[in-house]
Every structure is written in C-alpha cells, then in structure tokens.
Amino acid sequence: MSKRIDVKDLNVYYGNFLAVEDVSINIEAKSVTAFIGPSGCGKSTFLRTLNRMHEVLPGARVEGEVLLDGDNLYGPGVDPVTVRSQIGMVFQRPNPFPTMSIRDNVLAGVKLNNQKISKGEADALVERSLQGANLWNEVKDRLEKPGSGLSGGQQQRLCIARAIAVEPQVILMDEPCSALDPISTLAIEDLINELKDQYTVVIVTHNMQQAARVSDKTAFFNIAGTGKPGKLIEFGNTHTIFSNPTVKATEDYVSGRFG
Amino acid sequence: MTSTLTPVRKRSALTKGQLPKYAPYVVLAVALIAGAAILALIGFNAFGWGIVSAILFAAGLVGWSAAVEGSRKAKDKLATCLVVGSFLIALLPLISVIWTVLANGIPGIITPGFLGSSMNGVTGVYDNRAVEEGAPVLGGIYHALLGTVQITLLATIISVPVGLLTAIYLVEYGNDGRLARAITFFVDVMTGIPSIVAGLFAAAFFFAVVGPGTKTGAVAAVALSVLMIPVVVRSSEEMLKIVPNELREAAYALGVRKWRTILKVVIPTAISGIASGVTLAIARVIGETAPILVTAGFATSINNNVFGGWMASLPTFIYTQILNPTSPANPDPSSQRAWGAALVLILLVMLLNLGARLIARVFAPKTGR
Numbered sequence: 001m002s003k004r005i006d007v008k009d010l011n012v013y014y015g016n017f018l019a020v021e022d023v024s025i026n027i028e029a030k031s032v033t034a035f036i037g038p039s040g041c042g043k044s045t046f047l048r049t050l051n052r053m054h055e056v057l058p059g060a061r062v063e064g065e066v067l068l069d070g071d072n073l074y075g076p077g078v079d080p081v082t083v084r085s086q087i088g089m090v091f092q093r094p095n096p097f098p099t100m101s102i103r104d105n106v107l108a109g110v111k112l113n114n115q116k117i118s119k120g121e122a123d124a125l126v127e128r129s130l131q132g133a134n135l136w137n138e139v140k141d142r143l144e145k146p147g148s149g150l151s152g153g154q155q156q157r158l159c160i161a162r163a164i165a166v167e168p169q170v171i172l173m174d175e176p177c178s179a180l181d182p183i184s185t186l187a188i189e190d191l192i193n194e195l196k197d198q199y200t201v202v203i204v205t206h207n208m209q210q211a212a213r214v215s216d217k218t219a220f221f222n223i224a225g226t227g228k229p230g231k232l233i234e235f236g237n238t239h240t241i242f243s244n245p246t247v248k249a250t251e252d253y254v255s256g257r258f259g
Numbered sequence: 260m261t262s263t264l265t266p267v268r269k270r271s272a273l274t275k276g277q278l279p280k281y282a283p284y285v286v287l288a289v290a291l292i293a294g295a296a297i298l299a300l301i302g303f304n305a306f307g308w309g310i311v312s313a314i315l316f317a318a319g320l321v322g323w324s325a326a327v328e329g330s331r332k333a334k335d336k337l338a339t340c341l342v343v344g345s346f347l348i349a350l351l352p353l354i355s356v357i358w359t360v361l362a363n364g365i366p367g368i369i370t371p372g373f374l375g376s377s378m379n380g381v382t383g384v385y386d387n388r389a390v391e392e393g394a395p396v397l398g399g400i401y402h403a404l405l406g407t408v409q410i411t412l413l414a415t416i417i418s419v420p421v422g423l424l425t426a427i428y429l430v431e432y433g434n435d436g437r438l439a440r441a442i443t444f445f446v447d448v449m450t451g452i453p454s455i456v457a458g459l460f461a462a463a464f465f466f467a468v469v470g471p472g473t474k475t476g477a478v479a480a481v482a483l484s485v486l487m488i489p490v491v492v493r494s495s496e497e498m499l500k501i502v503p504n505e506l507r508e509a510a511y512a513l514g515v516r517k518w519r520t521i522l523k524v525v526i527p528t529a530i531s532g533i534a535s536g537v538t539l540a541i542a543r544v545i546g547e548t549a550p551i552l553v554t555a556g557f558a559t560s561i562n563n564n565v566f567g568g569w570m571a572s573l574p575t576f577i578y579t580q581i582l583n584p585t586s587p588a589n590p591d592p593s594s595q596r597a598w599g600a601a602l603v604l605i606l607l608v609m610l611l612n613l614g615a616r617l618i619a620r621v622f623a624p625k626t627g628r
Binding site for chain 1: 434503505506507508509510511512513514515516519520523524527528
C-alpha cells in the first residue's frame with residue numbers, strides 16, 4: 001500500500017515568478033525522505049506540488065512531471081481530488097476540524113465524501129487509525145469530545161490519524177513538529193518510523209537532527225538570493241548528506257556554517 | 260543602639276500626594292448639594308439638577324486633583340469624567356425609550372383580547388364608548404402580528420439563500436476578481452438604499468409583472484429582502500472569511516471536493532456567526548414601516564394569505580393608529596393600542612436577539628476537553 005514518486009524537471013511558478021527551478025528527484029516507496037534547507041528556499045512549495053495542494057493558491061502552476069508509480073499527476077484529465085486522496089498531507093500547525101469530535105475528525109475523509117460506512121467498520125477504522133497514530137490509548141475514552149480540546153502534540157497525531165484513515169499511498173508532512181514541544185516531537189518521530197513500514201513518507205523539516213534521525217534519504221534545497229528560484233542542491237542517503245556531502249553549500253548548511 | 264526596623268509611618272511614601280479614596284464621593288455629595296442650591300434659585304427641575312451637578316462634580320474633582328496630585332492625574336480625572344459622562348448621555352435615550360414604551364405599552368398589552376383579536380369591526384363608536392362610559396377598549400393586534408411574522412418570514416426565506424450564496428461566491432470563488440469587487444461595491448451601495456426606495460422598487464416591479472395595484476404581503480417581503488440581502492451578504496462574508504484557510508486545506512488534503520468542503524467544513528464552522536448575522540438582519544427589517552405601506556397596504560382584518568390581499572404589520576398598525584385614530588374625537592384608545600403594538604415589536608426584536616445568542620452558543624465550535 002505505498003507508491004514511489006518520481007519528479008522530472010519540475011518548475012513551480014507563482015504567476016510569473018519562478019519559485020522552484022528544475023527539480024528532479026526519485027522518492028522510493030516505503031521510505032522516509034526529508035527535505036531540508038533555509039526558509040523560503042521552496043521546499044514547502046515543492047512538497048505541495050507533490051499532491052497538487054499548491055493549486056489552492058491562486059496563480060500557482062507547474063511545468064514538468066510528477067509520476068506516482070509512473071502515472072503523471074499533471075497529465076491531462078487528472079482530477080486533483082483523486083491525487084489528494086492517494087497522497088495525504090499533514091500540515092505545520094495542527095488543524096483538527098473544530099466542529100467535529102475526535103472520532104468524526106478521524107472519519108472526516110470518509111464522512112465528508114459521503115461514503116457509506118457501517119458503524120462497525122467506522123469503529124474499526126477509528127481504532128486502527130488512532131492506533132496507527134499512537135493516539136488510541138490517550139483518547140479511547142473520550143472519542144466523542146471535540147478534537148480541539150487535545151494538546152498540540154495530540155492534535156497533530158490526530159491529524160496524522162485523519163490522514164492515514166483515508167489509506168493514502170504517500171504521506172506528505174510539512175514541518176509537522178515545528179509547533180510542538182520536544183516530547184510531542186519525539187512521539188511524532190517514533191510514529192514516522194512506524195509509518196514507513198506501510199507508507200511512503202516525505203517530510204519537510206527545519207530541524208536537521210530530526211532529518212538525521214527519521215529519514216532514509218535527504219534532499220537539500222537552497223536559494224541563491226531573494227527573488228531567485230529555489231533549487232535542489234543535493235539528494236542522497238541521509239548518512240552521506242550529513243557526514244560526507246559532495247556539495248560545499250550542503251556541508252556548510254548541515255554543519256551550521258551557513259551564510 | 261540603632262534600630263534596623265523601618266520607621267512606622269501612617270502613609271506609605273509611595274502613595275504620597277494622592278487624593279484619598281473617598282475623594283470622588285465627597286466631591287459628588289458637595290456637587291449634588293451645590294447643584295440643588297443653584298437650581299433652587301432659578302427654579303428646580305431634575306434634569307437641570309443632573310446637568311449642573313455633573314459639571315460641578317467634574318470641575319471640582321479635576322480642580323482638587325490638579326491642586327494636590329499635579330496636572331497628569333488631573334487630566335486623567337478629566338478624561339474619566341468625559342468618558343463616563345458620554346456613556347451616561349448615550350444611555351439616556353435608551354433607558355428613556357424603554358421606560359416610555361413600557362409605561363405606555365403595558366396598559367395596551369394587558370387589555371383582554373389585545374393579542375388575540377384584530378381591528379375588524381372596531382369603529383370609532385366603540386372607542387368613544389370606551390372613553391365616555393368606561394367600556395373596555397376593543398380591538399387588537401393579532402392581524403398585524405400575523406402580518407409582521409408572515410412578511411418577515413417570507414423575506415428571510417428569500418434573503419438568506421441569496422445572501423449566503425452570494426457571500427460564498429465572494430469568499431470561496433470570487434478570488435477578488437473584477438466581478439467579486441463589483442458585487443462587493445454594489446452590496447455596499449444596497450446597504451445604503453433608503454427603505455422607501457426599496458418599497459417603491461418592489462411595488463413598481465410587481466405592478467409591471469403582475470399588474471397595477473398589486474399589494475400583498477409577498478410584495479412587502481420582496482421589498483424587505485432588498486433591505487436584508489446586503490446585510491446578510493456582509494455578515495456572512497465576514498464570518499466565512501474568518502474561517503481559517505488551514506481547515507479548507509485540511510479537507511482538500513483528504514481528497515474532499517471544494518463544494519463539499521464548503522458545505523461540510525466551512526459553513527458549519529461559521530454557522531453561529533452566520534445565524535446571528537441573519538437574526539440581526541431580521542431585527543433590522545422587522546420595524547420597517549414605509550416599504551410595507553406602499554407594498555402591502557393596510558388591513559384591519561386578519562389575512563392569512565401572504566400572496567393575496569392587503570396585509571397589516573405592527574409598524575404600519577402603529578403608524579395608522581397614531582395618524583388616523585379609529586375615533587378622531589377620542590384618540591386615546593388608538594394611542595393605547597399603538598403603544599401596546601410598539602412594546603410587542605420591541606419584545607419581538609429582543610426575542611430575536613436572544614435567539615441569535617442562543618443559536619450562536621448552540622452552533623459554536625466546541626472547545627471542551
């Protein structure tokens with residue numbers, strides 16, 4: 001239940017502004033890939049192009065190909081909704097639906113799409129998803145309580161449970177721990193390690209130790225200056241990127257000597 | 260032997276040069292007495308007493324403060340006096356209105372049959388008899404209450420879908436484009452339309468479409484919805500705008516279509532604000548008089564059909580009872596009925612506002628743990 005992503009010569013534009021230039025990258029199935037780089041270098045923008053979430057912003061468009069197991073996401077007639085149901089996303093700030101209970105938040109992907117589901121199946125799905133997000137034991141007694149009453153770290157794991165409940169092939173995470181304390185961060189990192197057994201995970205992070213801890217491969221993005229497009233500088237095994245990078249800019253960044 | 264104890268003082272050095280806590284009360288008492296004395300010289304009245312005392316109080320407190328505490332504290336006291344004074348002035352008409360309507364309206368309301376009967380068959384003869392022989396005041400507002408409820412309900416049924424869908428277009432689909440900006444502009448213009456113009460528009464429209472002289476509750480409802488729609492659009496738009504984009508993105512990322520996201524995530528999140536906005540829009544039009552006079556005419560008997568025949572409403576009832584008393588010789592019973600109707604109208608608006616608060620609380624996103 002996971003697919004690989006191959007990106008070929010991708011350019012991302014906001015209107016006429018070239019935000020990310022010429023990225024080619026191969027993301028293996030059932031692996032964790034981390035995107036690192038300074039703020040504004042286009043890693044979040046690039047991540048959002050992997051499930052066509054950038055299209056939510058007016059004027060955003062791409063050139064090039066993103067292949068999900070060989071199928072081009074940007075091919076003619078491809079429905080972005082189909083893409084997003086296969087490639088889920090977890091955001092920087094936890095965003096459970098405030099009008100829904102914990103249980104309904106997990107079932108949101110099913111219920112919002114008006115799919116019929118029996119109560120038994122729904123219960124099983126809720127338990128499975130919350131187990132998968134390591135949240136079940138903490139919330140099993142208060143599934144009917146609102147999701148916004150949880151702590152930040154619990155809310156973020158609820159969002160992960162919500163994302164895996166629709167059984168995607170790939171999970172994209174956009175700085176999922178940047179709003180969390182170290183203990184919640186640890187819980188999410190453990191979770192990412194478990195998710196890798198079933199899903200392809202792509203994570204954007206500002207925390208290089210986190211990238212080193214959780215990812216199999218790391219991509220370093222950089223930007224030449226304000227107004228210039230972001231570029232993929234180096235992509236390789238995490239161990240190589242952090243211990244023996246081939247590009248000077250990567251070495252400067254991962255060792256903290258940047259700028 | 261030197262003592263290490265701090266010397267015990269009556270007042271802290273840190274509060275030196277301040278007026279005592281009781282200062283405002285002393286000044287107030289002096290101002291009230293002095294005010295009464297001044298008014299006694301020129302002829303006493305309560306309103307003048309209040310004004311003179313307020314001025315004396317402000318001058319006395321600020322002057323005393325300037326002498327003891329210095330200019331910064333004195334300015335602070337002056338500003339406090341101005342703020343409190345303005346607040347009291349703003350409160351005056353409100354309390355006065357409530358008092359007048361209650362005092363004049365309660366005799367009307369407690370008259371038997373006031374809420375349950377219409378003005379059908381009630382002529383000046385009965386009113387004359389009521390004044391001259393002490394017979395009970397006949398007639399009531401049932402037909403007007405029924406008309407107000409029906410017309411307002413129909414106006415709400417017309418305006419809420421139109422207004423809400425417009426707001427959804429503006430926030431979710433307009434992208435701040437030329438059309439969206441034009442709609443926003445014209446909605447703002449519509450907000451400023453005088454209500455009589457809305458009434459004339461509805462009347463002219465139905466004259467042209469249905470036939471000359473068409474006056475029904477439905478025409479009045481159309482006139483009122485012209486007034487309601489911009490209010491509903493504006494309030495719903497603001498409410499939809501404050502729904503965080505993150506929630507929309509969260510739904511999109513789950514593979515939910517845009518229209519479903521709007522229907523099931525955006526609107527439920529904003530529903531409490533939308534509902535109270537709609538209620539306030541209703542409260543805004545429920546007291547309109549002029550557009551109803553030119554569109555629904557005026558009736559003295561019960562009309563259950565909003566689509567046919569002239570219809571009464573509470574505001575037009577008040578208007579005609581005051582302007583054309585049922586018995587020109589003895590206008591008191593008519594005026595009593597008018598005040599009673601005014602009280603009912605205010606109570607209706609109050610209930611609507613309470614309803615809006617209740618709706619807002621029921622629908623508000625839950626935050627409990």
